[in-house]
Structures are given as C-alpha cells and as structure tokens.
Amino acid sequence: MKLAIMGNPLRGYGTPSSDYSFTSESFVLFVFNDCLTIEFLLGCSGSIRKPNEAMRLIVTTFIGVVFGFFLGVSFPTLSLTKMNLPSSLFPSIDLNYIEDKYSGLSTNALLNALSSFKGRRGSSPKPYALNDTKIWVPTNPPGAERLPPGIIASESDFYLRRLWGLPSEDLTIKPKYLVTFTVGYDQKKNIDAAVKKFSDNFTIVLFHYDGRTSEWDELEWSKRAIHVSVQKQTKWWYAKRFLHPDIVASYDYIFMWDEDLGVEHFDAEKYIKLVRKHGLEISQPGLEPNKGLTWQMTKRRGDSEVHKDTEEKPGWCTDPHLPPCAAFVEIMATVFSRDAWRCVWHMIQNDLVHGWGLDFALRKCVEPAHEKIGVVDAQWIVHQGVPSLGNQGKADGGKAPWEGVRERCRREWTMFQERMASAEKAYFKSMKIDPSNSTAP
Structure with missing residues (x-):
C-alpha cells in the first residue's frame, strides 16, 4: 500500500x-x-x-x-x-x-x-517591503536628504534640560532673548551687576577667555548660565563657533557684549521694547559722552529715544547714509535680531578674531541699513575701557602683551576690508555688472 x-x-x-x-x-x-x-x-x-x-x-x-x-x-x-x-x-x-x-x-x-x-512560477514583481523603500527629500537641509522631514530638528537652543521627568515639563519659561559676555574672572563683579539687569527672559552665556569657570559658581545665577571656556580667545572667535544661527534660532535678539560695560542706567526689557518700536535690526545702547567714546554716532543723546544718523568730522562720511554717519554701531555692545545675526555670522571670518572692520560692514546685512541700524539713547551704558583682553597677549620683540594685541587688531581691520572689496569685485565680475553704475550705498 x-x-x-x-x-x-x-x-x-x-x-x-x-x-x-x-x-x-x-x-x-x-x-x-x-x-x-x-x-x-x-x-x-x-x-x-x-x-x-x-x-x-x-x-x-x-x-x-x-x-x-x-x-x-x-x-x-x-x-x-x-x-x-x-x-x-x-x-x-x-x-x-x-x-x-x-x-x-x-x-x-x-x-x-x-x-x-x-x-x-511566472514573472510577477517582488512583493513590497517597507525597509526596501528609500527616502530622498532634496528640500531637506544638506546632509539630511535621506530622512523623513517630520523627524528633522535643524535648529537648537541653549535651554537647560533635566535628566528626569517628561521633556515637555522641563522648562517653566522659555527665554526669548540671548545675552553673551566674553569674560575673565577679574571682571566678576562687573559682570554680576550686568547680568542682574537681564530678566528671566534672557539666556546667559559666558565665554571664559582665562579658563576660570568654577569660581563663578558662588554667584546664584551662574549655576543657570551656559559656560564656555577656551583660553585666550575673543568674543568673535566664540561667536563663530558657538553661536551658529541654527543654534540661536529660538531667540528673537542676541546681545554680544564686552565685559567692561557699566549698566547703571540700563534695563534690558525696556531696551527690547524700544528696539521693536523703532524697527531696529542691529543696535546698541547709547554711550555716556564723557568716557570711552570713539564715534559721534554712538554718543548718547538726551532728547531722543533712538537716533539713526549723526554728523562726523569733515571728510569722514562720503554719504550721509553710510558709516560712520549712519547705518553704524560699534562692536562692543551690539544687539542683533535673529535675521540680522544669521547674515552677520556668515560674514565673520574664522581667522580674523578681533572683529575690527565688522562694524563698518554690518550694514550689508539689513536693508535699508540707515533705517534699521541705530543707537538707543533712552537706555544707555558706560564704556569703562578696561584693557583686560590685551593682557592675554604675549610679549614679543620687546613689546608688551597688549601692544601685540592692538597691532593685530589694526592689521585685521585692513585685511577684512580687502577681503570684502575683493569678494564684491569678484561677484560683480561674475555677474557682468559694473559696480560704478550702481546707485546702492
């Protein structure tokens, strides 16, 4: 069978x-x-x-x-x-x-x-499998084309997070503004006074050029601040590396301040209101006329909230809408809107760390510059002129440390101007445009 x-x-x-x-x-x-x-x-x-x-x-x-x-x-x-x-x-x-x-x-x-x-047994195609499907989205940020758009987090912030609990419950308040100070420990008292002028709406970032960070913990607010420590660097070096526009995108305004500023007559919240009121994309507080003043444009005026132009020495201004008579602020206490900073960050050179020359070029990042760059007179500061960063230099050839720092500052100013002029010339040439025929300031 x-x-x-x-x-x-x-x-x-x-x-x-x-x-x-x-x-x-x-x-x-x-x-x-x-x-x-x-x-x-x-x-x-x-x-x-x-x-x-x-x-x-x-x-x-x-x-x-x-x-x-x-x-x-x-x-x-x-x-x-x-x-x-x-x-x-x-x-x-x-x-x-x-x-x-x-x-x-x-x-x-x-x-x-x-x-x-x-x-x-015939010739039918291979059954569909999800893992065999490839993703390619050209409109995603460069390098993320293979990711589904819904998972991409292209921007970040300095918000501190907990190691426990729900992420949605981490923040009792989301700061809307960012203020950075480039500091040494010797200026701790001055920075303490300055930080207290900024409310909880501000994230505080300290860039430490002397490597001393732990000593700041005795200040209560310091424990909530962001500390970045790299020795013997300038604030523009820090800014280029730690303030990428996508990192600070959650902040409406970014304050880039030095450590030697007196803030007795300054209120940050009132300053923001005036900036919004007058439509300023790049600004600075007015400077006390009797100390640390270099340009007439930054001199505080007692009869106005904001001013956007001035008169300088004869021959200094080729056009009333151009620096230093308009569209101009200094780089010691600059405040940028989010959009303006995105442009300025790209203009900062990696090797020109002192930033000299930037203040004359900031106008290229807003339009019209003579209306969107200005000085806030109603909230003013004092430039104390402490040469602390100069002491971080190195004595060379019989020169004091600060002399070498100042010499490089001047050299960088010339180099930046030459690079900007060369870049613009190359662009106009590639576009077959004669810049002499342009009416733009």
Missing part, C-alpha cells in the same frame, strides 16, 4: 503531491491554516485500471481537499506538535518546523501566499 501526503501550498515550490511518500495505509494529508485533515483513499495498491475507480479516486480527493480547507478556516489554530500523532507515522516530517513557520497565518495570509506561489 502507498501513503501519499499532499504538500502544504505555502511551500511555494515543487509539486505538492510529491512532497512526501510513505508506506502505510492509503490516505491523503492536507494542511490548511495549521489544521490537519487526513482523508483515507479508497482503493487498493497498484495502478488504477478501471475508469470508475479512477473517477472515485478523483472525487474522493477533491472532497477531501474542500473539507480540509473549510475545516481549517472554521476552527481555531491547531498546533501540530500538540496532536497525539505517532511519531512513527511521520518519520521524516519536522512538525515543530511546520508550526513555527506557519503559526499565526490568517486565511488572508494563506490566500496571499497561494497567489505569491503562483506568481513565482
């Missing part, structure tokens, strides 16, 4: 009726949706010679297939390994393998598998 086991259609290859062959009682085994159906065949061994016997075999096989299918889809999943079938009956079938491979398959999955099986 010959035992024929009808193969599971999910195999996807070969001929199901030829999968297994055993010597035993004659029956047909059908497996659908993990349910086992056994149909005994009528007839005897040997070839089928009579037509009626052949027809009976065909009909019986078909009925067994249909019955097994409906039995499989009508009852809960049946584990083959839990059926009490004698192991001698299936000596070469690994029931554990069958169960692991097909456990949990639904009727739909079975039908899909049957369709897939038929497709493999």
Whole structure:
C-alpha cells in the first residue's frame, strides 16, 4: 500500500503531491491554516485500471481537499506538535518546523501566499517591503536628504534640560532673548551687576577667555548660565563657533557684549521694547559722552529715544547714509535680531578674531541699513575701557602683551576690508555688472 501526503501550498515550490511518500495505509494529508485533515483513499495498491475507480479516486480527493480547507478556516489554530500523532507515522516530517513557520497565518495570509506561489512560477514583481523603500527629500537641509522631514530638528537652543521627568515639563519659561559676555574672572563683579539687569527672559552665556569657570559658581545665577571656556580667545572667535544661527534660532535678539560695560542706567526689557518700536535690526545702547567714546554716532543723546544718523568730522562720511554717519554701531555692545545675526555670522571670518572692520560692514546685512541700524539713547551704558583682553597677549620683540594685541587688531581691520572689496569685485565680475553704475550705498 502507498501513503501519499499532499504538500502544504505555502511551500511555494515543487509539486505538492510529491512532497512526501510513505508506506502505510492509503490516505491523503492536507494542511490548511495549521489544521490537519487526513482523508483515507479508497482503493487498493497498484495502478488504477478501471475508469470508475479512477473517477472515485478523483472525487474522493477533491472532497477531501474542500473539507480540509473549510475545516481549517472554521476552527481555531491547531498546533501540530500538540496532536497525539505517532511519531512513527511521520518519520521524516519536522512538525515543530511546520508550526513555527506557519503559526499565526490568517486565511488572508494563506490566500496571499497561494497567489505569491503562483506568481513565482511566472514573472510577477517582488512583493513590497517597507525597509526596501528609500527616502530622498532634496528640500531637506544638506546632509539630511535621506530622512523623513517630520523627524528633522535643524535648529537648537541653549535651554537647560533635566535628566528626569517628561521633556515637555522641563522648562517653566522659555527665554526669548540671548545675552553673551566674553569674560575673565577679574571682571566678576562687573559682570554680576550686568547680568542682574537681564530678566528671566534672557539666556546667559559666558565665554571664559582665562579658563576660570568654577569660581563663578558662588554667584546664584551662574549655576543657570551656559559656560564656555577656551583660553585666550575673543568674543568673535566664540561667536563663530558657538553661536551658529541654527543654534540661536529660538531667540528673537542676541546681545554680544564686552565685559567692561557699566549698566547703571540700563534695563534690558525696556531696551527690547524700544528696539521693536523703532524697527531696529542691529543696535546698541547709547554711550555716556564723557568716557570711552570713539564715534559721534554712538554718543548718547538726551532728547531722543533712538537716533539713526549723526554728523562726523569733515571728510569722514562720503554719504550721509553710510558709516560712520549712519547705518553704524560699534562692536562692543551690539544687539542683533535673529535675521540680522544669521547674515552677520556668515560674514565673520574664522581667522580674523578681533572683529575690527565688522562694524563698518554690518550694514550689508539689513536693508535699508540707515533705517534699521541705530543707537538707543533712552537706555544707555558706560564704556569703562578696561584693557583686560590685551593682557592675554604675549610679549614679543620687546613689546608688551597688549601692544601685540592692538597691532593685530589694526592689521585685521585692513585685511577684512580687502577681503570684502575683493569678494564684491569678484561677484560683480561674475555677474557682468559694473559696480560704478550702481546707485546702492
């Protein structure tokens, strides 16, 4: 007698009726949706010679297939390994393998598998798989084109976060403004007084050029400040490396201040209100006229809230809308809007760390510059003129440390002007524009 086991259609290859062959009682085994159906065949061994016997075999096989299918889809999943079938009956079938491979398959999955099986015998395409899908979004920030736009965090901030709790509960207030001071420990008292003029709406960042940071912890506010310590560097060196526009994008205004400023007559919140009122994108507080004054433009006026132009010495201003008579502030206590800073940051040179010459070029970042750059007279400061950074220089060739620093400042001013002029000339040439015909200031 010959035992024929009808193969599971999910195999996807070969001929199901030829999968297994055993010597035993004659029956047909059908497996659908993990349910086992056994149909005994009528007839005897040997070839089928009579037509009626052949027809009976065909009909019986078909009925067994249909019955097994409906039995499989009508009852809960049946584990083959839990059926009490004698192991001698299936000596070469690994029931554990069958169960692991097909456990949990639904009727739909079975039908899909049957369709897939038929497709493999033809030329149908490979089934869709999520992990095979590639993402490419050209409008994403450079380098992030392979990411879905919804996950991209292209901007950051200086907000301090906790190590516990929910992220959404970390901040009781989100500061809207940023103020930075480039400091040495010797100016701690002055910086302490200055910081207290800024409310909780301001994030405080200290750039330490002398490497001393832990001593500041005795000040209560210092524990909430951001401290960046790199020795013997200037505020423009720090700004280029730690104030990228995408880092400070959450702040409406960025204060870039020196450490030697007296702030007795200054209130930061009132200053912001005046800046907004007069539409200033780049500004500074007015300077006390009797000390530390270099330019007439930055001199405080007692009869106005804000001024945007001035008169200088004869010959100093080729145009009343150009520096130093207009569109001009100094770099000691500059305040930038978010948009203006994004432009200025790109203009800062990596190697020209003192920033001399920047104040004459700031006008290129706003339009019209003579209306959006100005001095706030109603909130004014005192420039104390402490040459602390000069002491961080190095004595060379018989010169004092501060002399070498000042010499480099002047040299950088010339270098910056030359670079700007060369860059503009190259641009106009590439665009085939004659700058002498331009009416722009």
